Amino acid sequence: MSAPTVFDHPAARALSRRHRLRWWEPLPWILALAFYFMFPRYLGFGTELLIMVLFAISLDLALGYAGIVTLGHAAFFGAGAYTVGMLAHHGIWNEPISSLFIGAAVAAAIGLASGLVLLRTTGLTLLMLTLCTMALLEEAANLGHDWTGGFDGLTGISIPPLFGLFEFNPLFPKTQYLYVLGALLICFVFVRTLVYSPFGHSLTGIRENTLRMHAVGAPVRTRLVVCYTISAALAGIAGGIWAQANAYVNLSTLGLDRAATVLIILVLGGYGRLYGAFVGAVAYMALSHFLAKVYPTAWQLGLGFLLVTIALFARGGIIGLGETLMARLRPKLKPKPPS
Amino acid sequence: MTAALLETRSVSKSFGALRAARDVSFKLEEGARHALIGPNGAGKTTFINLLTGVLPPSSGEVLLKGEDITTMEQAARVKRGIARTFQINRLFRGLSVLENVYMSVAERVGAAPQMITPAGKRKDVIDESMHLLETLKLADHAHLTITGLPYGRQRLVELAIALGLKPVVLLLDEPAAGVPSAETHIILDAIDALPKSIGVLIIDHDMDLVFRFAKKITVLVRGAVFAEGTPKEIGANADVRAVYLGQATHG
Ligand SMILES: Nc1ncnc2c1ncn2[C@@H]1O[C@H](COP(=O)(O)OP(=O)(O)OP(=O)(O)O)[C@@H](O)[C@H]1O
Numbered sequence: 001m002s003a004p005t006v007f008d009h010p011a012a013r014a015l016s017r018r019h020r021l022r023w024w025e026p027l028p029w030i031l032a033l034a035f036y037f038m039f040p041r042y043l044g045f046g047t048e049l050l051i052m053v054l055f056a057i058s059l060d061l062a063l064g065y066a067g068i069v070t071l072g073h074a075a076f077f078g079a080g081a082y083t084v085g086m087l088a089h090h091g092i093w094n095e096p097i098s099s100l101f102i103g104a105a106v107a108a109a110i111g112l113a114s115g116l117v118l119l120r121t122t123g124l125t126l127l128m129l130t131l132c133t134m135a136l137l138e139e140a141a142n143l144g145h146d147w148t149g150g151f152d153g154l155t156g157i158s159i160p161p162l163f164g165l166f167e168f169n170p171l172f173p174k175t176q177y178l179y180v181l182g183a184l185l186i187c188f189v190f191v192r193t194l195v196y197s198p199f200g201h202s203l204t205g206i207r208e209n210t211l212r213m214h215a216v217g218a219p220v221r222t223r224l225v226v227c228y229t230i231s232a233a234l235a236g237i238a239g240g241i242w243a244q245a246n247a248y249v250n251l252s253t254l255g256l257d258r259a260a261t262v263l264i265i266l267v268l269g270g271y272g273r274l275y276g277a278f279v280g281a282v283a284y285m286a287l288s289h290f291l292a293k294v295y296p297t298a299w300q301l302g303l304g305f306l307l308v309t310i311a312l313f314a315r316g317g318i319i320g321l322g323e324t325l326m327a328r329l330r331p332k333l334k335p336k337p338p339s
Numbered sequence: 340m341t342a343a344l345l346e347t348r349s350v351s352k353s354f355g356a357l358r359a360a361r362d363v364s365f366k367l368e369e370g371a372r373h374a375l376i377g378p379n380g381a382g383k384t385t386f387i388n389l390l391t392g393v394l395p396p397s398s399g400e401v402l403l404k405g406e407d408i409t410t411m412e413q414a415a416r417v418k419r420g421i422a423r424t425f426q427i428n429r430l431f432r433g434l435s436v437l438e439n440v441y442m443s444v445a446e447r448v449g450a451a452p453q454m455i456t457p458a459g460k461r462k463d464v465i466d467e468s469m470h471l472l473e474t475l476k477l478a479d480h481a482h483l484t485i486t487g488l489p490y491g492r493q494r495l496v497e498l499a500i501a502l503g504l505k506p507v508v509l510l511l512d513e514p515a516a517g518v519p520s521a522e523t524h525i526i527l528d529a530i531d532a533l534p535k536s537i538g539v540l541i542i543d544h545d546m547d548l549v550f551r552f553a554k555k556i557t558v559l560v561r562g563a564v565f566a567e568g569t570p571k572e573i574g575a576n577a578d579v580r581a582v583y584l585g586q587a588t589h590g
């Protein structure tokens with residue numbers, strides 16, 4: 001090594017190793033596989049959960065890493081879902097995997113086009129514009145009845161067997177579950193690679209201090225648009241899978257409800273943390289299930305209350321709480337290593 | 340005659356009725372050690388914002404090595420070698436000191452657009468960032484998050500980020516404000532260690548530092564150039580004393 005002294009420094013060592021796999025990182029995947037074997041009757045629920053995780057990861061890239069405040073991310077989920085749904089319903093194309101790529105491309109195109117305009121703004125303006133984009137798409141899907149099925153959506157989307165081998169429809173939840181898990185793994189590895197790259201580092205820089213990023217010569221808006229487009233493509237994949245797994249599409253794929261849910265999941269789990277999406281989705285599903293049982297009429301109120309609490313007292317979500325706890329405990333567990 | 344490194348020709352900037360820069364014609368020569376002084380609100384920071392492209396001038400021209408860059412974007416100016424520090428720290432507060440400097444070095448060497456290679460594998464960027472921190476006596480703090488750093492050290496990180504750009508023109512907006520006086524020499528030493536050809540413009544209210552550093556001083560008052568000359572001339576200028584130096588001893 002040319003300069004061993006520099007890389008002996010704890011800061012340099014931490015930076016040059018931060019992309020390495022940590023011991024606990026296989027855990028979510030082991031749990032997901034364990035779920036497959038232990039709860040074969042709940043795989044439909046598991047599939048829905050994994051799709052939301054993927055959707056939340058796409059949002060984390062834009063919101064958690066680049067700091068793009070958006071309330072309309074379901075626009076891209078819906079774009080992917082409708083693309084896959086319409087192609088299959090109208091008998092144009094239904095091979096599942098290539099359909100996802102097409103769905104991703106359409107969502108990315110919408111992300112790119114809207115991003116070029118939206119990302120000139122920040123804060124509340126940006127928030128409103130993302131909402132408007134989603135509302136426009138929703139209205140288009142509502143009005144384009146011949147193509148989109150309008151308010152009723154499209155049913156009877158039939159997908160041919162996966163790889164020509166495995167039957168693919170809601171009657172085969174095992175196939176669907178593994179299919180979603182595979183797609184999630186691939187997308188996750190991609191996002192993880194991205195956030196630890198210099199590009200990802202610069203996105204963090206934009207989030208932390210946009211003005212300074214301009215001053216170090218970063219093409220800030222280009223970076224944001226690229227990030228937004230990638231994030232839209234991933235959301236499109238999530239939406240496409242949703243359409244395939246449910247064998248229908250409707251307006252719920254691109255409504256405010258879905259956009260709000262994914263935001264809650266991410267905030268609950270902890271944004272800008274990669275694994276917040278996993279923790280948040282599980283916590284959200286468990287909580288809404290629990291609250292719906294205890295307060296059948298007002299469970300959303302309980303959820304809202306929890307969200308306010310998190311926003312006020314635990315900005316890092318559940319993972320953030322865990323980190324704080326670990327930081328408190330660590331000095332007590334073992335004496336600090338000499339630096 | 341060769342063109343000045345950085346030059347403005349009757350640059351003006353108005354904020355509504357307020358004229359923060361009035362017909363400022365100014366030259367920063369190659370290798371200059373130039374100071375810009377003036378009372379609070381004189382328009383010094385505004386002038387730097389005009390030079391770096393943060394603000395567009397209302398009228399006038401900005402030239403870099405004779406080339407008109409008046410309408411050039413901020414990032415493009417940085418690529419051509421104009422770097423600045425901020426009067427009020429603008430750091431990546433949630434990141435470590437090293438990660439802060441990594442940001443600017445990565446931009447300069449063109450690593451920043453890379454999406455696949457992990458940031459940690461750009462050893463060249465880490466190596467250069469660490470060496471820069473060593474020259475600024477910040478290496479011991481490299482692993483700390485900015486929020487856990489004393490204010491004076493944060494000022495040095497400001498400087499480190501700018502130096503990571505290997506600028507041709509370095510614009511320092513009160514780099515020593517908030518730095519304990521025992522440590523201001525770190526800043527001057529770092530500037531001394533730069534290649535001599537770099538043009539440095541420093542804004543500061545600390546007259547000791549200004550007179551130690553500058554070979555030339557420009558005095559800005561109410562947006563206009565009030566006086567310009569060597570430290571000796573400026574120090575002896577009765578008008579300058581009246582309008583600025585006298586006041587500075589009070590505040
Ligand atoms: N973006 C802006 N919009 C409106 N007014 C501004 C803006 N920026 C600066 N000003 C005003 O322009 C004047 C010059 O401000 P500037 O910050 O350039 O002064 P300065 O010489 O740097 O002062 P100081 O020594 O206090 O840093 C001030 O009156 C300030 O209020």
Ligand SMILES: [Mg+2]
Binds near residue numbers: 383385512
């Ligand atoms: Mg100022």
